[in-house]
Amino acid sequence: MTTPLLSLRGLTKAYPGVVANDDVSLEIGPGEIHALLGENGAGKSTLVKMIYGLVKPDSGTMEFKGASFAPQDPRTARASGVGMVFQHFSLFDALTVAENIALGMENAPAMGQLAARIREVSQSYGLPLAPDRTVGDLSAGERQRVEIIRCLLQDPKLLIMDEPTSVLTPQEVAILFETLNKLQSEGTSILYISHKLEEIRTLCDSATILRLGKVVGTCVPAQTSARDMAEMMVGTALKTPQRSGTQVGEVILELDKLSLPPANDFGMPLRAISLNLRKGEVLGIGGVAGNGQDELLGALSGETTVGNGMITYKGQDLSSLGPNERRAIGLLSAPEERLGHAAAPDMSLVENAMLTGATREGLEKGGMLDWAAARKFADRIITAFDVRTPSAANAARSLSGGNLQKFVIGREVLQRPNVLVVNQPTWGVDASAAAAIRQALLDLAMGGAAVIVISQDLDELMEVSDRFAALNEGRLSPPRPAAGLTVDEIGLMMGGAHGLEAAHV
């Protein structure tokens, strides 16, 4: 290889109590797509933030285009030719596309010229985008295009992408990959972070794997199996969730033309969702975020009340029952957002266990709370689901995302539900913990309960589901047996590429 575009030597960054990056070195050549792999908390984000000038390394050196490189802030990094597409937090909902892009540029031209350039660049890379639309109204895929075009307008030599495909449909992923390949052919290097190993195998030229802040290996993804890469990331052998023969029983939950108006301006209505859920089955519901997942969970859990006869559970009309009444008869749910929705962040795990467990676990007697029993229940969850926390008295906020997720799912699973509805059960959870959560859901189904898994992770849905359906614009596609579904068929069920066209390369 010729002189690398970017080389990192011995980068170390420590935060109080944790070494985020320990002596990390890597090299990226010109026009190379380099993958950065690792579990949550392995230090990927810290590493790219150092390259982008958001975090300063404690020690170690960086070289960019053969010269020493130590960006003081993101502006210097951008000026040198480093662009970054963030996973979160970098768009302004109330501003227009053009304003968002202008904010990320050093010498933004006048708005009129900028709009013309946005149209031009977005067309030539097959990412159509209207400059005057408000970002709050865009879909996840379109938002990502805003970020990519913001970077492309500055002609970057190195593009950093942090989990770009987690919010896209398979068709949108294909378009993104064509764009990235086009960039690569023009000589742009890409540093690509993702959990999705199959994607990395098709896209990336080389990969560096991080574990607990250290480089534990490098590989050529095309020649390494996804399983081997996963095991390098985790450091142990992986267990694939197992299930033995499904016994599907009678219908336990019935939705009849469930409809719900949108809760606010940016909300999604539910449109005539009908389905039958049987005992012992796992129904997977896929779809890109924001297509009605939260609304559906709210309607099933009882947070939002719906019209008469829309939800029937064991022949009983549920429409007028709130969450606690539904819990009492065995319909439980675990929403997506861990901090603030599934758990109260500043309350201890014991208190959080009390919050949803009071009814079914008998933690409340005549209006008085039985804290000793709640503590036992919390400890039971912690043991059964391997939640890593110093004690059950710790605040929910102090747990890492993956550990808290294990806690909130475990809390519902251990309450012996007849029907369990979960949204994004393994979001941000590392591979081994995700496998444990999926196994718990499958075990629950084998015990005769019915499970609805709402998720954006298609691999997960294919692994656990008996039947699969997709939410798109608040409509649910008719459920189909999950076995034998192809990625193309799933993509079409999810609404295809939302009217996008592929890159004209």
Place this chain on the structure above:
Amino acid sequence: MDLSAINPIILIAALISAATPILLAATGELVAERAGVLNLGVEGMMITGAVCGFIISVNTGSPALGFIMAAVGGAALSLLFAFLTQVALANQVASGLALTLFGLGISSLMGQNYVGIKPPRLPDVNFGPLADIPVLGPILFSHDPIVYVGLLILAGVWATLKYTRAGLVLRAVGENHDAAHALGYKVKRIRTLAIMFGGACAGMGGAYISLIRVPQWTEGMTAGVGWIALALVVFASWKPWRVLLGAYLFGGITQLQLNLQGAGVAIPVEYLAMSPYVVTIIVLVILSADKSRAPGSLGRIFHASQ
């Protein structure tokens, strides 16, 4: 009852003057809130500006210098708020309330020896023959300079927010401070400057009351104008021209009800006195029914922890 005693031209000219303190304070608060800072200390900064401007004017004989120092005084007090909320990361609501109480206290202390004094008067701007145009002359060209300064500040704020990069960055910081930080903008510095701008405007608005509207010093003389300004910003959906509309509406109805009282209309005085608040709120609530919403990060503490 004699409604013919109410002269519409004098009424309009008077409402422009009556609305100026609210307009100034609300414009300053609008900038702070668009940057994501909820400063409930407007009343405190106004009264501090009122007393600073009064003291300087009386001692130097220059009302113009008085207004400048009123702006400086308001901005200085707002720095305390900036320190509490941007450096010490204190809660903005509590800090703002504390600032109001502190401002009311320190202004009474500073103004103890100035009660009952008459300040020097700021002469009206001389527009020459323009002031003699019938109707338009008395309405538009017969005011003191601060009325025009207030309008210029409002227009400047509107143009800056809408057309300049600085305005865009300020809105971005108010909309999503994490994203603005990730793009490399100095969230705390921008917010501190916005808070100081808000303090300076509030201070000038306060001095307008003590130097021109009343004109004398009494304790607590801003009498809730700062709170009206705060409410106005919210009901105006954080839009500058609606702030102007709201301020003029409020000033106009205040003047009108005074005139009606004078004309002896057979409505209890209490109803007339509450009418400006009721009408302003009703009109702005109807206007704010569109899709506009508060800046996304309004009132949230920013901590660059990631």
